[in-house]
Amino acid sequence: MTMTDETDIKTKILLSAKKLFAVQGFDGTTIRQICEEAGVNIAMVSYHFGGKDNLFGALFEAFIPNAQLSSVDPNMPPVIGVKLVIREVTLYRLSDPQMISIIQQEISMNSPRIQKIREHVMPMWRLLRKWIAEGREHGLFQFRSLDTAFMSVAGTLLFHRHQEYWKVLLEEDTSDVEATIEDMTEYILHGLQYSGE
Amino acid sequence: MTMTDETDIKTKILLSAKKLFAVQGFDGTTIRQICEEAGVNIAMVSYHFGGKDNLFGALFEAFIPNAQLSSVDPNMPPVIGVKLVIREVTLYRLSDPQMISIIQQEISMNSPRIQKIREHVMPMWRLLRKWIAEGREHGLFQFRSLDTAFMSVAGTLLFHRHQEYWKVLLEEDTSDVEATIEDMTEYILHGLQYSGE
DNA sequence: GCTTGTTTAAAACAACTGTTTAAATTATGC
DNA sequence: GCATAATTTAAACAGTTGTTTTAAACAAGC
Numbered sequence: 001m002t003m004t005d006e007t008d009i010k011t012k013i014l015l016s017a018k019k020l021f022a023v024q025g026f027d028g029t030t031i032r033q034i035c036e037e038a039g040v041n042i043a044m045v046s047y048h049f050g051g052k053d054n055l056f057g058a059l060f061e062a063f064i065p066n067a068q069l070s071s072v073d074p075n076m077p078p079v080i081g082v083k084l085v086i087r088e089v090t091l092y093r094l095s096d097p098q099m100i101s102i103i104q105q106e107i108s109m110n111s112p113r114i115q116k117i118r119e120h121v122m123p124m125w126r127l128l129r130k131w132i133a134e135g136r137e138h139g140l141f142q143f144r145s146l147d148t149a150f151m152s153v154a155g156t157l158l159f160h161r162h163q164e165y166w167k168v169l170l171e172e173d174t175s176d177v178e179a180t181i182e183d184m185t186e187y188i189l190h191g192l193q194y195s196g197e
Numbered sequence: 198m199t200m201t202d203e204t205d206i207k208t209k210i211l212l213s214a215k216k217l218f219a220v221q222g223f224d225g226t227t228i229r230q231i232c233e234e235a236g237v238n239i240a241m242v243s244y245h246f247g248g249k250d251n252l253f254g255a256l257f258e259a260f261i262p263n264a265q266l267s268s269v270d271p272n273m274p275p276v277i278g279v280k281l282v283i284r285e286v287t288l289y290r291l292s293d294p295q296m297i298s299i300i301q302q303e304i305s306m307n308s309p310r311i312q313k314i315r316e317h318v319m320p321m322w323r324l325l326r327k328w329i330a331e332g333r334e335h336g337l338f339q340f341r342s343l344d345t346a347f348m349s350v351a352g353t354l355l356f357h358r359h360q361e362y363w364k365v366l367l368e369e370d371t372s373d374v375e376a377t378i379e380d381m382t383e384y385i386l387h388g389l390q391y392s393g394e
Numbered sequence: 395g396c397t398t399g400t401t402t403a404a405a406a407c408a409a410c411t412g413t414t415t416a417a418a419t420t421a422t423g424c
Numbered sequence: 425g426c427a428t429a430a431t432t433t434a435a436a437c438a439g440t441t442g443t444t445t446t447a448a449a450c451a452a453g454c
Binding site for chain 4: 245
Binding site for chain 2: 022023024025026027028101104105107108109110111114117118122125126129143144145146147148149150151152154155156157158159160161163164165166168169170171172174179180182183184186187188190191192193
């Protein structure tokens with residue numbers, strides 16, 4: 001059918017764009033490369049997405065899970081909240097390292113496309129910061145600077161070993177997802193000097 | 198004199214390139230932009246550096262302090278070593294956030310230019326990893342996965358609040374460098390479950 | 395079978411890319 | 425002071441960029 005063909009082409013373009021943007025960056029990737037990778041004609045990007053910038057934006061509509069966050073209770077216990085964010089971010093990081101790579105690049109350079117990212121993921125960071133702050137107020141966490149603590153946690157979460165750059169240094173197996181989540185949680189909670197459990 | 202004039206132009210180009218690469222990325226920055234920012238002719242980049250790629254490489258020759266690392270003793274106590282790396286990286290991160298931004302971008306995408314970065318900073322990461330591993334062997338640190346621990350520390354160190362992206366979330370003053378180093382050290386050592394002192 | 399609107403393809407578009415050239419300017423050695 | 429070298433300039437180079445155009449192929453309704 002026409003509809004499914006169209007969706008198929010759009011999906012093929014999105015997947016190719018994600019793959020190439022992750023490795024070469026937005027500016028380093030050409031529409032022709034994306035279309036060759038996807039096996040479609042060059043004009044398809046402009047026709048289906050209305051240009052390279054809109055294609056980039058469409059990546060975040062397609063591959064960022066933002067529905068689940070609106071369902072969580074902002075007033076849940078801080079430690080539970082922090083643990084939830086650690087789990088969700090780590091799961092997402094492991095399931096779609098390409099999107100993480102793209103997000104990291106766009107954050108590093110202050111790109112005009114950053115707004116699209118903000119819309120989708122900033123609510124989660126706000127929640128995380130709120131929970132960390134509340135945890136300190138409740139005497140569960142101990143640290144001097146909230147900003148430094150928050151940025152340390154965010155850095156721990158977003159940085160990842162999937163990058164080729166670190167491959168020469170790392171040795172261990174990473175297939176056990178639950179173990180990784182547990183390790184990350186332990187490191188972060190100890191870093192925040194969590195007293196409990 | 199000739200020497201100073203030449204150095205002056207080369208320096209102006211290097212500073213402009215660093216500034217623009219940090220914000221727009223390597224591919225997003227054109228030689229014409231760099232030269233306009235530096236107030237020099239377009240041909241100067243090819244003449245003095247031999248091309249855009251070599252200009253990028255020259256950034257790391259010019260702005261990465263690699264001499265001081267070779268003077269440290271690899272066999273020093275692990276905790277002292279980790280603390281040293283935290284201090285040096287944090288000081289450098291605060292003194293030249295543009296270079297950190299560039300490094301982060303190049304690590305995120307697996308760029309062919311990554312080799313230049315590796316040469317200059319990988320020895321330090323090797324040392325850090327060695328000290329973290331030794332600290333665990335000596336019973337000073339406690340964690341399950343060395344790789345996860347190392348990546349967490351690296352993430353904590355490299356991620357930084359200077360990025361425009363986080364500005365909307367952060368509130369505190371960051372002028373006290375020593376306090377920041379202390380906060381980072383505390384977070385990381387607690388994250389590694391350091392028992393001592 | 396013809397017309398309609400939609401989707402694809404190849405070619406072309408102007409603008410921009412990194413780099414080089416050839417001439418002009420400046421500095422250097424003696 | 426002059427010949428030589430080094431530096432700077434403006435113009436041009438061939439190749440690539442994102443996007444658009446024109447025409448062909450397609451499916452659906454009647």
